[in-house]
Amino acid sequence: LPSSLCLYPTQLSEGRRRHAVKIPADALPPFRTASLLLLLTLSLAPSQGLHCGGSAATRLTKDPSPWPAHRRYSVCRLRGGGGGEMVKKTLITFDIDGTICVQGKGEGGSKERMMHTLAFNHAFNKVFGVDAHIGEVHHAGSTDQLILMHVLLERGFAREEVSAKMGELKEAMVEYARENRERAGEGLVLLPGVKETLAYLGARDDVLVGLVTGNLEPIAWLKMEALGVRGHFSEPAFGGFGSDYTSGDPNRRAEDRAELVKIAAQR
Numbered sequence: 633l634p635s636s637l638c639l640y641p642t643q644l645s646e647g648r649r650r651h652a653v654k655i656p657a658d659a660l661p662p663f664r665t666a667s668l669l670l671l672l673t674l675s676l677a678p679s680q681g682l683h684c685g686g687s688a689a690t691r692l693t694k695d696p697s698p699w700p701a702h703r704r705y706s707v708c709r710l711r712g713g714g715g716g717e718m719v720k721k722t723l724i725t726f727d728i729d730g731t732i733c734v735q736g737k738g739e740g741g742s743k744e745r746m747m748h749t750l751a752f753n754h755a756f757n758k759v760f761g762v763d764a765h766i767g768e769v770h771h772a773g774s775t776d777q778l779i780l781m782h783v784l785l786e787r788g789f790a791r792e793e794v795s796a797k798m799g800e801l802k803e804a805m806v807e808y809a810r811e812n813r814e815r816a817g818e819g820l821v822l823l824p825g826v827k828e829t830l831a832y833l834g835a836r837d838d839v840l841v842g843l844v845t846g847n848l849e850p851i852a853w854l855k856m857e858a859l860g861v862r863g864h865f866s867e868p869a870f871g872g873f874g875s876d877y878t879s880g881d882p883n884r885r886a887e888d889r890a891e892l893v894k895i896a897a898q899r
Contacts, residue, residue, distance in 0.1 A: 724833060725844040725871060725896050728852060733820045733859060746819040747812050748851055755780065755804035759797055762787055774885045775846030775874035775892070776805065782882035795880055802875055806850045816851075817858030830864035843871035844896050846889065850875075872896035 726732055735743055743749055749766060756764040762784075769782045780801050784794045794801075809816065833841050842865060845852050852873055856862040872892030879888050 720838070722839045723842070723897060724839055725842045725893065726830075728843065728845045728847055728855060731823070732826050732861070733822050733855070735819055743819060747809060747815040748847070748855070750812070751805040751808040751851065752776075752779065752783075754808040755801045756783065758804045759800045760784060760787075760789065769882070773846075773889070774882060775878060775888050776848050776851075777802070777874055777878035778846075778880075778882050778885055778888060781878070781880055785882070791880065798878070802848055805848055809848075809851045809854055813854050813858075816854040820855065820859060822859055822861070827861055827864075830861050834864035834866070840866045840870075842866060842869070842896055842899075843873070844889075844892050845871070846874040846885075846892070848875040849873035870896065870899045872899075 729735055735746065744765075744767070752766050753764070756762050764783050764787055766779050766783060769779070769786055771779045771782060774782065777798060780798065781791070781794050785791060830841065833839050843852055843856075847855070849871070852871070853862060853869060856865065872895035874892070876895050877888060877891045879891075
């Protein structure tokens with residue numbers, strides 16, 4: 633590791649503090665999050681896993697507690713294999729927005745005109761007949777289902793009504809995304825090092841690579857295809873997605889994200 637890399641404990645709950653490292657934002661100017669993930673993953677001693685969120689990395693326990701809901705990676709130890717042979721593999725899952733790519737840049741530029749954003753608009757209008765937009769609420773770190781719920785609650789709809797029609801809302805979003813799949817990559821730009829990291833991990837036989845993201849699953853994979861990295865993920869494709877689970881409470885986005893990591897590990 634570069635001599636400029638600083639590792640030191642972060643303030644975590646008792647019993648987890650000694651497993652954490654924190655890397656100052658200016659410690660590795662040439663590196664981005666994907667390169668850092670690779671360094672941490674390859675140097676990880678046998679354990680149940682590693683969680684990296686933003687500038688902190690925390691080894692996972694059997695019952696991982698909620699963590700900040702952005703820029704996360706999770707790494708869990710799994711066992712599998714055929715013919716009775718036990719083969720140790722490492723599960724590596726990536727978030728999408730802010731981790732694999734950044735939004736509002738590149739061709740298409742404006743976030744308001746991006747396919748994913750327009751899919752929300754389509755769903756609000758088709759199912760509830762309102763001209764609503766995700767920019768009406770603070771949604772950073774939320775899953776797609778929580779964003780749908782939050783916007784419609786702010787518009788005065790009852791939680792029970794929104795919950796009852798959540799399936800229709802998800803279907804409407806996916807419908808729009810598939811009909812406009814050629815625009816899936818507009819406004820998205822891969823972060824430096826991501827493609828190389830995914831290609832390297834995808835070529836190894838001792839890792840499984842998936843997604844853990846608040847995006848609905850079909851939309852998540854459309855983005856990966858548009859960005860040219862879909863083929864670097866393990867087959868069959870797997871992960872934990874915003875379409876898999878929701879608490880229905882916009883204030884519980886960290887808890888919802890934690891559930892998606894568990895779903896990916898189970899799969």
